[in-house]
Every structure is written in C-alpha cells, then in structure tokens.
Amino acid sequence: MRNSIWLATATGLLGATLPAPAQTADFNLTYHVERTPAAKLSIETCGAEVQKAAGEAGLTADVRSFPGELVTVSGGAEGSGVFVVQCIAVDDTTVSVVQGIDYRNEKGLLGSFADGAIAAVKAAAQ
Numbered sequence: 001m002r003n004s005i006w007l008a009t010a011t012g013l014l015g016a017t018l019p020a021p022a023q024t025a026d027f028n029l030t031y032h033v034e035r036t037p038a039a040k041l042s043i044e045t046c047g048a049e050v051q052k053a054a055g056e057a058g059l060t061a062d063v064r065s066f067p068g069e070l071v072t073v074s075g076g077a078e079g080s081g082v083f084v085v086q087c088i089a090v091d092d093t094t095v096s097v098v099q100g101i102d103y104r105n106e107k108g109l110l111g112s113f114a115d116g117a118i119a120a121v122k123a124a125a126q
Contacts, residue, residue: 030100030111032118041125046087047071049120081110
C-alpha cells in the first residue's frame with residue numbers, strides 16, 4: 001500500500017513538472033553566425049555596424065558593452081518582432097551571432113533585417 005501511494009505521488013509530481021506539448025509556432029527565426037579575424041573586425045565595430053543598420057531600418061536598438069568580451073545590440077519593431085546580435089571576442093576571432101525573430105510564421109521585417117545586419121558586418125570586415 002505504501003509503495004503504491006509513493007508511486008502515485010511521484011507520478012503526480014513528475015507529471016506536474018513535464019512540459020506541455022508544444023503548440024503551433026507563431027514566429028519565424030532567422031539566424032546567422034559569422035567568424036572573422038579580430039584584426040579585421042573588432043567587437044566594437046561589429047556592434048556599431050549593427051546599430052547603424054537598425055537605425056537605417058527604422059528599428060529601435062539598445063547597445064550593451066562588456067569591453068574586450070561582448071557587445072550586444074538588441075531591439076525591434078513593436079508588434080513585428082525583435083532582433084538580438086552578439087559580437088563576441090574569442091581569442092583572436094570576432095564571432096557575430098545575429099538573430100531576427102518575426103512574430104509570424106513567415107520571414108518578415110526582422111528576418112530581412114538579420115540578413116542585412118550580417119551583410120553589414122561582413123562588409124565592415126573587408
């Protein structure tokens with residue numbers, strides 16, 4: 001009897017902690033990763049190029065900097081989606097991670113921005 005109560009209790013607790021089945025995705029993610037020699041592209045230049053591209057696209061942008069380690073630029077367009085760009089210093093490499101999330105099933109404004117932002121980062125490294 002005691003074992004069956006423990007089993008019922010454990011099953012109930014485990015069931016409560018398991019995630020509910022995933023629902024239909026109501027977003028679209030555009031994702032890019034680029035590795036560039038730091039001598040060609042600093043994390044500061046990477047962040048500045050993304051901030052400039054966001055302004056040109058009419059998107060809000062917030063920049064956070066952790067000198068010598070990371071520059072993060074994030075923002076978006078209310079009701080349309082968000083973007084997050086991380087410019088990361090890894091040894092002698094700048095890693096650029098660009099994410100555009102559209103609040104719909106198809107690629108939209110933020111996905112297109114992500115494509116343009118990575119293109120701007122690549123062009124700055126030339």
